[in-house]
Amino acid sequence: MKRRQLGSSELFISEISLGGMSxxxxxxxxxxxxxxxxxxxxxxxxxADLYDFGANEEMIGAxxxxxxxxxxxxxxxxxxxxxxxxxxxxxxxPSYIKEALHASLKRLGTDYxxxxxLHGGTIEDDWDGIIDTFEDxxxxxxxxxxxxxxxxxxxxxxxxxxxxxxxxxxxxSALDRRPEEWLDFIAKEGASVVTRxxxxxxxxxxxxxxxxxxxxxxxxxxxDELTATLTGLASHYDDLHxxxxxxxxxxxxxxxxxxxxxxxxxLAQTLAAYExxxxxxxxxAIKELTKAEQYMDHR
Numbered sequence: 001m002k003r004r005q006l007g008s009s010e011l012f013i014s015e016i017s018l019g020g021m022s023x024x025x026x027x028x029x030x031x032x033x034x035x036x037x038x039x040x041x042x043x044x045x046x047x048a049d050l051y052d053f054g055a056n057e058e059m060i061g062a063x064x065x066x067x068x069x070x071x072x073x074x075x076x077x078x079x080x081x082x083x084x085x086x087x088x089x090x091x092x093x094p095s096y097i098k099e100a101l102h103a104s105l106k107r108l109g110t111d112y113x114x115x116x117x118l119h120g121g122t123i124e125d126d127w128d129g130i131i132d133t134f135e136d137x138x139x140x141x142x143x144x145x146x147x148x149x150x151x152x153x154x155x156x157x158x159x160x161x162x163x164x165x166x167x168x169x170x171x172x173s174a175l176d177r178r179p180e181e182w183l184d185f186i187a188k189e190g191a192s193v194v195t196r197x198x199x200x201x202x203x204x205x206x207x208x209x210x211x212x213x214x215x216x217x218x219x220x221x222x223x224d225e226l227t228a229t230l231t232g233l234a235s236h237y238d239d240l241h242x243x244x245x246x247x248x249x250x251x252x253x254x255x256x257x258x259x260x261x262x263x264x265x266x267l268a269q270t271l272a273a274y275e276x277x278x279x280x281x282x283x284x285a286i287k288e289l290t291k292a293e294q295y296m297d298h299r
Contacts, residue, residue: 001041001274004255007166008190009145011114013044013072013256015249016274017194018267020047020056022260031063033261038067040271046169046194046258048076048119049100050088054107061108068110074167074194075104076119076149092118092125094133101142115167116143123154123298131163138164147191152298153182160189171197172254173204174233174247174286175218175226178295183253192255195248199259203230204244205269220293229289236285241273246280 003012018037023030034045045064047056057075064071077100080091105111116137118130134146147167148159159165168186172179172195179193186193198204202211203218208230217223230240237243248257261267 009166017044057107072114074115078119242276246277
């Protein structure tokens with residue numbers, strides 16, 4: 001498994017990362033998936049404090065155990081649960097970020113987080129306070145690097161130039177090309193993109209025909225447009241799963257793509273697809289058959 005530098009940081013992460021959100025809540029099943037991922041060379045696991053109300057962090061921490069030093073753990077902050085009041089609500093205050101970090105450290109059974117990410121954000125947030133807090137946590141050795149999970153251009157333009165953030169998580173695939181116009185900007189600011197949604201809910205896998213029957217379009221694609229697009233891609237490429245990964249990793253700004261795996265079989269399919277990406281060098285059909293859209297809101 002090849003690794004790429006995360007922005008201008010000293011962290012090098014595997015081109016395929018494991019998303020914690022899709023892991024089984026059964027610890028034995030989840031443990032087999034994590035072990036399989038690590039044995040395949042995956043060294044980056046992404047989770048969040050809100051996944052299963054923190055139980056996802058707790059399970060990942062327990063599974064990693066002695067292998068913690070071999071893994072880069074990324075988690076997220078900003079969504080706060082208030083029992084009996086509002087449920088989940090946004091809180092990016094400095095005090096809550098610090099409180100949430102210590103809670104995540106405890107659940108993960110570690111004394112530091114490799115990449116701590118703001119789980120969203122609006123232009124109205126106290127960005128000076130947020131950035132100062134992340135910088136303080138970094139100086140204290142509680143986090144190694146920090147970043148953000150966001151698809152809001154105005155937030156990225158406010159956050160990245162004013163911070164030393166090294167990671168931006170964004171949804172990006174051949175069926176959602178909106179991040180493309182921001183890749184150069186992100187790289188210029190010393191950060192990398194870690195992508196999610198690479199296989200577009202299974203539409204960009206070799207089970208695309210079956211998946212197509214379960215959806216009525218995707219993003220701005222109507223059902224007919226989606227059928228035509230996938231049929232066209234399949235006529236140009238033998239393996240849509242491999243294409244999905246390759247089309248992400250062809251971009252130098254992208255350090256890794258986070259994949260979900262609820263079973264060892266799913267992970268095996270991703271790893272098999274990854275092994276084929278070097279054979280895909282022509283991406284013209286993607287540009288010809290898919291929509292090159294832009295983010296229209298929050299610019």
